[in-house]
Amino acid sequence: MKKIYWLGLIPVLGFVIGALFSNRVTPYVLGMPFFHFWVVLWSLLTTGILGIIYKLDPANQKEDF
Amino acid sequence: MNISMFLIMLFFVVSIVIGIWSRKGKEMNLEQWSVGGRGMGTLFVFLLSAGEMYTTFTFLGASGSAYSDGGAIFSIVSYGCLATVISYWSFPAIWKYAKEHKLISQSDFFVKKYQSPYLGVLVAVVGVVACICYLVLQLKGLGYIVEATSYGVISSKIAIWIGAIGVTVFVMLSGIHGAAWTSVLKDFLILGIVVFLGVYFPIHYFGGIQPMYEAIEQAKSNFTVLPNHGMNTTWYISTVILSGIGFYMWPHSFPNIFAAKNEKALRKNAILMPLYQLILLFAFFVGFAAVLQIPGLTGSESDLILLRLSKESFDPWFVGLIGGTGVLAALVPSSMLLMVISTLLTKNIFQVFVPSTTEEQIAKIVKYLVPIITLLGLYFTFKGGNSLFGIALIAYNFITQLAPAFFFSLLKRNFVTKYGALAGILSGGVLVSIMSLGNITIGQLLPHIPQVIKDLNVGIIALFVNTIVVIAVSLMTKKISLTQLKAKAVTE
Numbered sequence: 001m002k003k004i005y006w007l008g009l010i011p012v013l014g015f016v017i018g019a020l021f022s023n024r025v026t027p028y029v030l031g032m033p034f035f036h037f038w039v040v041l042w043s044l045l046t047t048g049i050l051g052i053i054y055k056l057d058p059a060n061q062k063e064d065f
Numbered sequence: 066m067n068i069s070m071f072l073i074m075l076f077f078v079v080s081i082v083i084g085i086w087s088r089k090g091k092e093m094n095l096e097q098w099s100v101g102g103r104g105m106g107t108l109f110v111f112l113l114s115a116g117e118m119y120t121t122f123t124f125l126g127a128s129g130s131a132y133s134d135g136g137a138i139f140s141i142v143s144y145g146c147l148a149t150v151i152s153y154w155s156f157p158a159i160w161k162y163a164k165e166h167k168l169i170s171q172s173d174f175f176v177k178k179y180q181s182p183y184l185g186v187l188v189a190v191v192g193v194v195a196c197i198c199y200l201v202l203q204l205k206g207l208g209y210i211v212e213a214t215s216y217g218v219i220s221s222k223i224a225i226w227i228g229a230i231g232v233t234v235f236v237m238l239s240g241i242h243g244a245a246w247t248s249v250l251k252d253f254l255i256l257g258i259v260v261f262l263g264v265y266f267p268i269h270y271f272g273g274i275q276p277m278y279e280a281i282e283q284a285k286s287n288f289t290v291l292p293n294h295g296m297n298t299t300w301y302i303s304t305v306i307l308s309g310i311g312f313y314m315w316p317h318s319f320p321n322i323f324a325a326k327n328e329k330a331l332r333k334n335a336i337l338m339p340l341y342q343l344i345l346l347f348a349f350f351v352g353f354a355a356v357l358q359i360p361g362l363t364g365s366e367s368d369l370i371l372l373r374l375s376k377e378s379f380d381p382w383f384v385g386l387i388g389g390t391g392v393l394a395a396l397v398p399s400s401m402l403l404m405v406i407s408t409l410l411t412k413n414i415f416q417v418f419v420p421s422t423t424e425e426q427i428a429k430i431v432k433y434l435v436p437i438i439t440l441l442g443l444y445f446t447f448k449g450g451n452s453l454f455g456i457a458l459i460a461y462n463f464i465t466q467l468a469p470a471f472f473f474s475l476l477k478r479n480f481v482t483k484y485g486a487l488a489g490i491l492s493g494g495v496l497v498s499i500m501s502l503g504n505i506t507i508g509q510l511l512p513h514i515p516q517v518i519k520d521l522n523v524g525i526i527a528l529f530v531n532t533i534v535v536i537a538v539s540l541m542t543k544k545i546s547l548t549q550l551k552a553k554a555v556t557e
Contacts (some may be wrong), residue, residue: 008150011374014387015143019302023136023291025282029158035290039139040346046146050153054350059157 004056011046020055069385070215076389077231080247080396084235091149107415119344120398121206122457123390127345129368131352135288137296140304140351145342147309155313157328157464158475164323170405171319172413175467182417187465187490192316193406193546197442198460199315199543200402204229204446207366207518210336213372214388216381225446228396235437236400237432247400251393256344256389263347266354266374274350281356289353306523310472317398317405354506403442407434459501462524466493469532484537493531497524 022038029037054060131138159174160335162557166177171192204225211224235247271277281288291297309485312318325331350372355370359377362370375387416422422430473479500523 006156008153012147013314015305016302019143019291019298019305023277023298023301024234025287025290028275028278031278033136033278033289035136036139036346039142040343043142043146043339043343046150050150050336050339051155054336057332060085060311060329060332 002058003054004038007049007053010049011042015039021043067216067218067381067385069381069388070218070280072382072385073211073219073388073392077228077396080250081235081247082233083238083250084400086246103513110140119252120394121203121210122393123255123259123345123348124208124394125206125368125371126202126457127348127487128352128355131349133284133363133367134296135292136290137203137292137301137350140308142342142345143301143305143488144308144312145345146339147305148312149335149338149342151309152338153332155472155475156322156325156331156335159319159322160325160331162308163319163525163538164520169320169323170408170412171316172409174319175470175474179321179470179481179483179486181487183415183489184470184483184487186417187414187487189316189409191463191467191490191494192409195460195464196316196402196406196409197306197438197445198463199317199384199455200399200406200442200444202456203395203399203402207392207399209369210372210388210391210395214368214384214391216376216384218238222447225443229399229439232396232399232403233436238405240422242528247397251390251397252391254386255394258387259344259351259545260348262371262375263350264385266378267350269277269378270354277350277354279352284357288356297520297553299518300522303520303522303525307459307522307528309467310468310528311461311524313479314464314467314471315462316409317401319409320401320405326421329379373402390392399442400540403435403438406438407431408430410438412436458524459497462497462522462527464503465524466490466497466527466531467548469493469535473535480543481535482542483537484542485535485537488538489531489535492534493527496527496530500527506519 018038023035025033025035027034030040032040069246090332127138148237161175162168162177166173168174168177170189172185172189175188176182207228208221208225212221213226215224216418257323267274272279278289291301320333325334351374355374359370361375362373372387376384379387408431411434412428416427467490469489471482473481474487
């Protein structure tokens with residue numbers, strides 16, 4: 001197990017643990033209730049984090065054809 | 066014939082033509098038909114897996130459920146993202162194994178990993194049942210869309226029949242290639258229309274997204290977040306975990322994985338997928354916009370909310386465009402489902418009991434089963450009465466029962482035996498069926514436990530029992546399978 005893979009846990013925590021305190025209407029962010037904003041934010045972060053893992057993942061360097 | 070009906074027909078014909086044309090220059094053996102010869106790059110893998118996800122459900126179910134359930138609908142985006150995270154690792158592992166062993170169905174994967182064709186039969190049965198639920202979902206959606214957007218000229222029943230016949234023809238001829246190309250057209254259209262509607266309605270009726278939410282907050286306080294009872298935080302967390310795990314357990318996800326050219330294509334797919342999830346957000350906006358505009362719809366009526374609102378707000382030609390897109394959104398996933406169901410029935414059930422069937426016969430039977438499955442799907446479509454989100458949740462809970470045996474099989478040293486896998490899937494599946502058919506909640510079974518546990522999604526209880534059974538039975542049967550494996554090694 002490569003160390004960089006542990007990053008994959010961050011989105012899981014963001015969605016699951018985050019639900020415990022993000023379930024509220026105010027403050028509105030980007031026009032959305034806070035709960036909605038939270039889910040949108042973490043969707044974007046998931047892509048970002050997976051992108052970082054992909055860049056650093058040695059498995060992507062070797063198999064090129 | 067009115068303009069909207071003309072557009073719907075046009076879309077239908079174009080999609081069938083593309084579907085048939087896409088087989089050009091390819092010899093349609095079973096591997097080509099079902100997994101595209103394993104030669105698809107990032108773009109097509111993405112389109113296929115997105116295509117199966119963005120269906121009539123995106124159109125109708127997501128907006129309908131935002132309208133009736135409020136904040137709970139956001140669980141879809143959350144579990145979709147979690148599933149993607151898992152897929153970054155699980156897809157390449159599945160792909161590699163499938164390529165080595167020339168697998169073409171999900172059930173093949175279990176057969177090979179656990180060395181048990183009968184486990185394959187069970188997995189195939191679970192898959193077929195869940196897929197037929199999903200097919201019914203698509204056909205129902207198709208009927209709703211065409212009936213509404215043709216202003217009642219084409220009845221839902223006729224639309225479902227015509228759509229089903231069209232899709233049967235192109236599946237028989239083109240297999241997965243047809244689905245991939247029609248998906249291209251469909252995804253662009255869905256993207257355009259859902260985003261447009263999601264932006265237009267809040268601005269048109271409320272002057273913006275935030276004013277819309279504020280108006281809802283005033284009329285129905287806390288509607289946009291999770292409630293204290295029912296679909297509350299406990300429900301949300303358990304659903305996100307459950308469906309995140311189960312998301313890619315669908316039999317029709319597997320051929321997409323197998324169709325990839327290499328592992329990188331699959332990893333890139335995982336990176337892009339959460340962004341694609343966000344398209345759903347715009348469908349939610351449509352649903353929220355309707356909360357105050359068209360109040361009072363309940364049950365399966367709420368699935369029509371997007372169409373109702375569009376008809377009140379736009380000219381017929383635009384309604385026709387929505388209708389045409391909706392038709393594609395139903396046809397592409399239906400075609401994938403038909404292919405998968407017939408492959409499972411033929412290869413993983415029929416061939417196990419009639420092993421003398423040759424490969425050429427299999428390839429033929431797979432295709433000739435397609436119209437029969439279509440008829441079966443039609444039967445259930447005209448029979449049932451649940452809302453789209455309701456059917457989807459039941460099918461999800463059912464298919465997720467494959468997850469424990471699947472994830473254990475990815476371990477380097479898997480301790481789970483075929484008996485453990487069989488017993489786990491059976492117990493989880495039976496539990497889900499009893500609870501969802503009898504409409505039993507956990508609170509009814511165990512009235513004295515704390516509220517927090519009562520609100521858990523029933524699927525997660527079944528998944529928990531399933532996992533315990535898998536582990537327990539595996540430990541008990543370890544000896545039997547070891548001696549069997551040794552005996553096998555000796556005879557080989």
